[in-house]
Structures are given as structure tokens and as C-alpha cells.
Amino acid sequence: MTTTTERTSQGTAQGAQPLTAPLVTDALRLGGDWVTGDGGSFTVTDPATGQAVQTIHQISADQATQAIDAASEAFLYSGWKELLPHERGGYLRTIADLMVDNLDRLATIQTLNTGKTLSETRKLVASAAGTFRYYASAVESREEPVTPRRGPWQTVSVLEPLGVVAAITPWNSPVASDAQKIAPALAAGNAVVLKPAEWTPLVAMALMELVVESGLPEGLVTVLPGKSSVIGDAITGHPAVAKISFTGGTSAGKLIAHQAAERLIPTTLELGGKSPTIVCEDADIEQALQGVLFGIFSSSGQSCIAGSRLFVHQSIYRDFVDELVRRTRALHIGPGVDPDTDVGPLVHRRHRESVAWYVDRARSEGGAILCGGKAPDDPALAAGTYYEPTVIEGLGNSSATCQEEIFGPVLVCLPYENDDDLIAQANDTVYGLAVGIWTPDFLRAHRLAGAIDAGTVWINTYKQFSISTPFSGFKDSGLGVDKGMDGLAEYSKRKSLYWGLESTPMTWGKH
Ligand code: NAD
Numbered sequence: 001m002t003t004t005t006e007r008t009s010q011g012t013a014q015g016a017q018p019l020t021a022p023l024v025t026d027a028l029r030l031g032g033d034w035v036t037g038d039g040g041s042f043t044v045t046d047p048a049t050g051q052a053v054q055t056i057h058q059i060s061a062d063q064a065t066q067a068i069d070a071a072s073e074a075f076l077y078s079g080w081k082e083l084l085p086h087e088r089g090g091y092l093r094t095i096a097d098l099m100v101d102n103l104d105r106l107a108t109i110q111t112l113n114t115g116k117t118l119s120e121t122r123k124l125v126a127s128a129a130g131t132f133r134y135y136a137s138a139v140e141s142r143e144e145p146v147t148p149r150r151g152p153w154q155t156v157s158v159l160e161p162l163g164v165v166a167a168i169t170p171w172n173s174p175v176a177s178d179a180q181k182i183a184p185a186l187a188a189g190n191a192v193v194l195k196p197a198e199w200t201p202l203v204a205m206a207l208m209e210l211v212v213e214s215g216l217p218e219g220l221v222t223v224l225p226g227k228s229s230v231i232g233d234a235i236t237g238h239p240a241v242a243k244i245s246f247t248g249g250t251s252a253g254k255l256i257a258h259q260a261a262e263r264l265i266p267t268t269l270e271l272g273g274k275s276p277t278i279v280c281e282d283a284d285i286e287q288a289l290q291g292v293l294f295g296i297f298s299s300s301g302q303s304c305i306a307g308s309r310l311f312v313h314q315s316i317y318r319d320f321v322d323e324l325v326r327r328t329r330a331l332h333i334g335p336g337v338d339p340d341t342d343v344g345p346l347v348h349r350r351h352r353e354s355v356a357w358y359v360d361r362a363r364s365e366g367g368a369i370l371c372g373g374k375a376p377d378d379p380a381l382a383a384g385t386y387y388e389p390t391v392i393e394g395l396g397n398s399s400a401t402c403q404e405e406i407f408g409p410v411l412v413c414l415p416y417e418n419d420d421d422l423i424a425q426a427n428d429t430v431y432g433l434a435v436g437i438w439t440p441d442f443l444r445a446h447r448l449a450g451a452i453d454a455g456t457v458w459i460n461t462y463k464q465f466s467i468s469t470p471f472s473g474f475k476d477s478g479l480g481v482d483k484g485m486d487g488l489a490e491y492s493k494r495k496s497l498y499w500g501l502e503s504t505p506m507t508w509g510k511h
Contacts, residue, residue: 028059056201058230060230097129112202156497163190167246170248273432277438302408431475
């Protein structure tokens with residue numbers, strides 16, 4: 001266990017005491033054994049209470065290297081890549097079953113670690129199990145085409161695994177983002193090392209226990225709990241790593257893309273966003289109000305696809321925003337374990353400081369804070385990292401507040417004049433992750449969906465997902481695709497086989 005001073009230096013609540021029973025096995029899985037990390041320690045605190053949950057021994061760069069060596073051995077020699085797709089699928093289904101059997105445990109661990117509501121973390125675990133099932137079926141049903149003949153040969157385009165995939169995930173929805181990388185990578189025949197975010201390692205470590213229980217050959221999945229400053233380069237620079245699948249912030253994503261380019265290995269990058277939500281003058285107002293509220297304030301706004309820039313037609317702007325503010329004030333702020341909670345705490349004290357800094361800057365830019373803009377006054381919430389849902393107006397789209405990702409419960413509202421003005425403003429951002437459009441006019445929705453540069457468009461709904469539908473970000477929001485059959489293709493390489501069909505030798509060179 002770390003001392004209070006050590007814990008404080010890791011950014012945790014001073015004086016907090018860890019829970020007596022550990023939630024997860026605090027060790028690295030290496031060579032069929034559990035090995036204690038020797039790269040320092042980090043105490044996870046419950047963001048709802050400030051109470052310590054568990055101290056984790058993070059791994060060192062040497063241990064990360066050893067784990068990737070072991071993953072490479074497993075890829076080459078465990079027989080995994082030689083299994084038939086339905087045989088690999090069987091293991092994925094077993095992992096999914098174990099996740100469902102442990103749903104309450106995994107959801108509770110994730111709520112204690114991230115502050116998310118239990119209703120959300122239950123859905124995330126169920127959806128992560130569904131991701132394993134989907135890729136079990138997807139790999140069984142994907143086809144390798146026999147391509148049209150252009151001569152006396154037959155051509156087949158086959159798919160092969162890449163090798164060791166380094167999966168790097170952020171803190172906001174760990175179990176879902178972990179599954180979206182591990183499941184397709186494994187299904188396609190690869191080995192995976194997963195580095196969870198420092199603040200939220202617990203659910204990935206619990207998943208590691210289930211992977212061991214599933215009987216998957218050792219070394220094919222390894223969770224690497226550690227700091228990016230300690231193990232990041234050991235992962236991205238390891239010669240056996242054949243692909244990096246990264247979800248996180250745009251600046252880290254660009255750095256990783258540079259590192260991958262040096263080694264000419266592929267990356268999938270799912271990065272930040274500043275997504276517009278558009279309420280047209282003919283929108284169903286009730287539907288739009290609830291959709292906008294959910295789009296920004298669910299998960300306390302800590303979502304890459306949060307609808308954080310609200311555009312409302314100027315003819316309905318005042319009434320719409322006033323009612324939105326009234327409903328925002330009525331949201332119930334509380335711990336994730338309380339079934340009445342709409343808005344839980346932010347993930348970490350340092351993240352709340354960051355959100356508060358952005359709101360202070362909005363004030364200094366001349367923004368009017370219509371509600372929120374501070375931690376709640378309720379003394380019962382004082383020990384947690386809560387921040388009130390905040391609505392801001394009075395800023396132009398070019399302001400820093402409208403341009404930069406805040407990643408918290410902060411919505412900025414802008415009126416627009418007409419569709420041309422709207423499209424120009426909506427696209428005036430470095431990001432291109434998602435957009436929400438509220439209008440019953442089919443043709444208008446179709447036109448706006450085509451004109452706005454975003455990987456996902458929601459029309460009269462928001463923040464809904466299907467694992468079978470590809471997800472990608474445009475511009476600074478990313479590169480490559482997660483989910484769906486395209487997401488599986490990201491973890492394979494194509495090889496073309498030509499079979500000669502002639503029984504006589506080539507005539508070339510015979511004079
Ligand atoms: P982050 O970029 O700080 O970290 C993400 C992960 O990368 C963490 O595990 C971190 O330890 C690791 N990392 C950072 N630098 C690294 C390096 N040089 N080498 C190896 N690993 C490194 O992001 P965050 O603060 O954890 O997450 C929030 C960000 O994630 C937001 O910008 C959000 O929009 C984005 N996000 C995007 C999506 C998407 O699908 N597009 C989904 C969720 C979150």
C-alpha cells in the first residue's frame with residue numbers, strides 16, 4: 001500500500017483509506033502467472049466520495065516489453081491464428097458469457113472507478129459482452145472473395161492477422177472501448193495488449209481475470225496497467241507491435257500516429273470532438289429538448305460524441321434555451337449508485353479543475369453562464385468531484401469555448417439564421433465526429449447530413465449506437481473505423497493468391 005504522501009502525489013484525495021477487500025487482481029498476467037507491477041503505484045479513488053478504492057501497482061517499461069514479447073510468442077506459436085474462425089468465435093462467446101455472469105460486479109467496479117451511474121455502466125458491460133458476440137459471428141461470416149479472372153489463373157483475396165495489436169483506451173467508457181478493440185483483434189487472429197488509462201484501470205483488470213477464466217491461450221490478451229509516460233514508448237516502439245488502435249485525445253493521437261509512421265505500422269485513431277446539435281425551427285420541441293439534454297449531460301458530458309455546441313434557429317432560440325436551462329437546473333446530481341442520479345461526478349479531481357478552467361475562460365471571453373458554472377453547494381456532495389451542468393451563451397462560434405473540447409457537462413448555445421449560415425458554422429471546427437439534427441423535414445435532414453463533415457449523423461435522435469454500424473471520425477476526430485465489419489477489417493491484412501491454371505510452361509524467353 002502507498003503512503004498518504006505517495007497517494008497525494010498521484011493526484012488522489014489526501015488521507016483517503018483504501019477499501020479493505022481488493023476489487024481486482026492487482027497484477028500483470030505474464031507467462032501464466034500473476035506478477036506484481038514494479039513501475040510505481042496509483043490509488044484509485046471513488047469520484048463520488050473521494051474515498052480510496054484500491055491501490056494498483058503499475059507496471060514498468062521492462063515489464064511492458066516482456067508482456068509484448070510474450071504476446072508475440074502467443075501469436076506465433078499458440079495456434080490461435082491457425083484456428084478456424086468459428087473456433088476463435090467460441091472463445092469470444094465464452095468471454096461474453098463470463099461478462100454477463102459478472103455483469104453486476106463489472107458495472108459496480110466501473111461506477112466506483114469512473115463515477116458513472118450504475119444504470120449506464122450496466123448497459124456498457126452488456127454492450128461490451130455483445131461486442132464479443134458480434135465479432136464471434138462476424139468473423140465466422142466474413143468472406144474472402146474469389147476475384148474475377150483476367151487470365152489463365154484463379155485469384156483469391158484472403159485475410160490474415162497482423163500480429164500483436166496495441167490497444168490504448170481512455171478513461172471515459174473503459175469496458176466498452178476495451179471490448180471494441182480486444183474482440184475484433186482477437187477474432188481476426190491477433191494477440192492484443194491493452195493499456196487502460198491511468199485513472200481507470202480497474203474494469204480492464206477485472207476483464208483480464210475473466211479472460212484467464214475463459215481458457216484463452218495465455219498471452220493472447222494482456223492488460224498493461226501503467227502510466228503512459230512510463231510504458232507508452234515501450235508499447236508503441238516495440239518491434240513486435242504490428243498495429244496501434246488508439247482511442248483518446250487528439251494531441252496524444254497525433255503523437256502516436258507519428259510514432260507509427262516511423263515504423264510504417266497502421267493505426268486506428270478515435271479522437272476528440274466538439275459535435276454540433278442542430279434544432280431547426282420546425283423541430284418537435286419536446287423531442288429536441290430531451291435529446292439535447294441527454295446528448296450533452298449524460299455521462300456528465302464526458303463523452304467524445306457529446307453534443308456540446310447547440311445551434312438553434314433564431315426564431316425559436318430564446319424560448320428553447322430558456323426551457324433547456326429550466327430542465328438542466330432540474331437534473332439530479334448525485335453518486336452513480338443512486339438510481340435517481342442523472343449527472344454523476346467527473347472522473348477525477350484534476351479533470352474537474354480542467355472543466356472549471358474552461359468555464360472560467362468562457363466567462364473571460366464574455367460568455368453568459370445561464371446555469372451551473374460551479375461545483376454544487378450541497379454539503380453531501382462536497383467530497384466528490386461533482387460539477388453542475390452548465391449552459392453558456394453569448395459567444396461566437398470562433399471563440400475558444402466553441403472550438404475546444406471541454407469533455408465535461410458544458411453546453412454552449414448559438415443562434416443561427418438559415419441553413420447556409422448553419423452549415424458554415426457547424427463545419428467551422430477542426431473536429432468531425434458527430435452531429436445531431438432535429439427536424440421532421442426529411443429532405444432538409446438529408447441535405448444537412450450530407451453537408452456537415454462528421455462521421456456519425458443522428459437525425460431526431462442522439463448518442464445511439466449499434467456495434468454493427470461503423471464508427472469513424474473525420475478531420476482531427478480520427479482515422480480509420482471501429483465497429484461493424486469495417487472495424488474487423490482494421491485488424492487484418494490482405495493477401496492475394498494467384499493459382500496458375502495452365503499445364504504447360506510459360507513461353508517467355510524461349511527463342
Ligand atoms: P488521452 O489522450 O490523454 O489518453 C488516452 C489513452 O492514451 C490513455 O490510456 C493514456 O494513458 C494513453 N496515452 C497518452 N499518451 C500516450 C503515449 N504517448 N503513448 C502511449 N499511450 C498514451 O485521453 P483521455 O483524457 O484518457 O480521454 C479523453 C479523450 O478521449 C477525449 O479527447 C475524448 O474525445 C477522446 N475519446 C474519443 C473517443 C472516440 O471514439 N472518438 C471515445 C472516447 C474518448
